[in-house]
Amino acid sequence: MSGPARTDASGAGARRGTPPHGPGPRPRWAADPLDELAGRLGESAAAAVHPDEIAALLESDGMTDDHIRLTYGRENSFALAEDLFARVPRAYPEPEPPRTAAGPWDVGLTGCLLRGLVFALPGLAYVLGAPFLASPPGDGTGLPAGTDVLLVGTLVGWAWNQALAHRAYAWLGAGDRRRASRALLTGAPAGALLGTAGALAVAGPGGGGATAFAAAQALYQGAATALLVLGRERALLSALAPMTAGALLSLLYDVPSPARAVLLAVSGVAVLVLAGREVLRAGAAPGPGAPGRRTGAGRDRAGKTAAAPRGPSLLRSVPYAVFGLATGTLVLHAVLRNTLAGEAASGVVAAPGAVALTLSMGPAEWLLYRFRRGCDAGLRRSTTPRAFRRAATLVLGRCLGAYVAVLFALLAVTTLLWIGAPVPDPARATGLLLIGVTLWTGLLLQAFGAVTTAATVCAAAALLRTAALFADPPVPAVAAFAVPVVAAVVLTALVCVLLGRATAHRP
Numbered sequence: 001m002s003g004p005a006r007t008d009a010s011g012a013g014a015r016r017g018t019p020p021h022g023p024g025p026r027p028r029w030a031a032d033p034l035d036e037l038a039g040r041l042g043e044s045a046a047a048a049v050h051p052d053e054i055a056a057l058l059e060s061d062g063m064t065d066d067h068i069r070l071t072y073g074r075e076n077s078f079a080l081a082e083d084l085f086a087r088v089p090r091a092y093p094e095p096e097p098p099r100t101a102a103g104p105w106d107v108g109l110t111g112c113l114l115r116g117l118v119f120a121l122p123g124l125a126y127v128l129g130a131p132f133l134a135s136p137p138g139d140g141t142g143l144p145a146g147t148d149v150l151l152v153g154t155l156v157g158w159a160w161n162q163a164l165a166h167r168a169y170a171w172l173g174a175g176d177r178r179r180a181s182r183a184l185l186t187g188a189p190a191g192a193l194l195g196t197a198g199a200l201a202v203a204g205p206g207g208g209g210a211t212a213f214a215a216a217q218a219l220y221q222g223a224a225t226a227l228l229v230l231g232r233e234r235a236l237l238s239a240l241a242p243m244t245a246g247a248l249l250s251l252l253y254d255v256p257s258p259a260r261a262v263l264l265a266v267s268g269v270a271v272l273v274l275a276g277r278e279v280l281r282a283g284a285a286p287g288p289g290a291p292g293r294r295t296g297a298g299r300d301r302a303g304k305t306a307a308a309p310r311g312p313s314l315l316r317s318v319p320y321a322v323f324g325l326a327t328g329t330l331v332l333h334a335v336l337r338n339t340l341a342g343e344a345a346s347g348v349v350a351a352p353g354a355v356a357l358t359l360s361m362g363p364a365e366w367l368l369y370r371f372r373r374g375c376d377a378g379l380r381r382s383t384t385p386r387a388f389r390r391a392a393t394l395v396l397g398r399c400l401g402a403y404v405a406v407l408f409a410l411l412a413v414t415t416l417l418w419i420g421a422p423v424p425d426p427a428r429a430t431g432l433l434l435i436g437v438t439l440w441t442g443l444l445l446q447a448f449g450a451v452t453t454a455a456t457v458c459a460a461a462a463l464l465r466t467a468a469l470f471a472d473p474p475v476p477a478v479a480a481f482a483v484p485v486v487a488a489v490v491l492t493a494l495v496c497v498l499l500g501r502a503t504a505h506r507p
Contacts, residue, residue: 114234118240125247129260146210149210161191170316172229185283331439335350336350368399374399431484
């Protein structure tokens with residue numbers, strides 16, 4: 001039957017006048033199997049940059065040359081791949097990284113705003129404790145008596161607790177919560193003693209109220225550092241609730257002094273108790289490799305003495321202390337600009353700027369993560385070092401611009417809401433924004449391990465601003481104002497140079 005059928009097909013076709021090999025309409029039961037294969041391969045075939053990729057895909061599916069010849073009428077997988085490559089349009093989707101909740105730079109805005117709120121709320125203690133800080137006028141320096149005691153205690157606390165937090169975070173990064181707890185358990189009380197000693201060193205006659213307040217402040221700084229390092233921001237916020245409620249109430253009503261003292265004491269004791277509990281809990285956590293590494297006291301299974309793991313060097317924490325002291329000094333210069341200049345200025349002039357800067361630390365932290373995530377995306381898209389540097393610079397511009405806008409908005413809101421606060425003059429507002437830029441770029445360099453560079457620039461600026469206060473003859477205001485301008489420009493340029501390299505973003 002096969003012979004006559006072939007004769008009939010060719011002969012009958014010739015007798016009817018149709019071309020023997022001409023294309024005719026394909027019946028539905030004879031659909032091209034190549035179309036079906038192209039649809040099955042889909043995006044894999046469309047994303048191929050060479051037919052050999054499709055050939056490898058076909059072979060990985062188990063297609064042999066015999067199967068290809070029988071099913072698709074092509075000689076082998078390479079011939080079939082070439083037809084598929086020509087038939088399927090090219091489509092190269094942009095690869096996106098997997099977005100998971102545990103991504104290193106995927107940090108929620110709510111948590112960062114909560115930390116900013118926790119940074120700002122302790123300032124209300126000065127509002128609630130104002131009657132205990134009242135004292136006779138100062139010595140003509142433009143500062144009320146007792147202010148220098150509080151400022152020295154604050155600066156010492158900032159410096160010490162920056163270094164303490166770095167050391168505790170270093171142990172946590174090594175997976176050893178027990179040693180991190182030990183660092184906090186010994187470092188926080190030591191910092192409180194150091195801050196109290198610094199306040200006592202500058203305290204004068206009749207400054208007992210300010211000295212006591214500075215001692216309580218030093219205790220709070222150490223306890224709050226421990227809670228923040230251990231990730232207990234919500235517990236800290238709850239402990240500050242009584243003091244916050246009393247401070248807000250005192251803005252509307254005359255709260256009696258005993259009630260003020262009770263509210264301050266309740267919040268202070270709550271912070272200390274919570275910090276002690278969390279530090280002891282962390283100290284009870286097993287160290288790295290604890291379940292089966294040791295079989296005796298100080299000995300491993302082979303009977304040899306087990307060497308204790310070496311922790312981070314204490315010297316590595318010094319730049320963080322310098323950075324904390326320098327940035328704290330710059331913040332005080334910006335906030336107390338009018339008072340330090342000898343002008344008659346009350347606390348309502350400085351308060352809105354101080355609150356705006358502390359509240360802005362929450363969005364600042366979130367924008368640091370946004371910069372890391374934006375640079376990671378730039379690494380995936382860029383094909384040359386110059387392209388990545390341009391992408392990193394654009395990300396820096398967006399993040400830094402967003403932070404300046406947030407800080408400006410916070411300054412405007414706090415000025416409007418603070419009763420009796422005057423509108424800041426352009427020089428004061430610009431100085432606060434420049435300090436914000438200095439803080440954010442310094443924190444960014446610190447996050448990438450360039451803390452020594454950031455600390456050096458900030459320390460030089462702080463020394464120059466402080467020296468200008470005691471210069472004789474007085475330094476012109478324009479020259480003093482140039483210091484934060486130069487610091488902000490230098491740090492921004494360093495960020496562009498150091499973080500514009502792809503190697504700086506390696507995990």
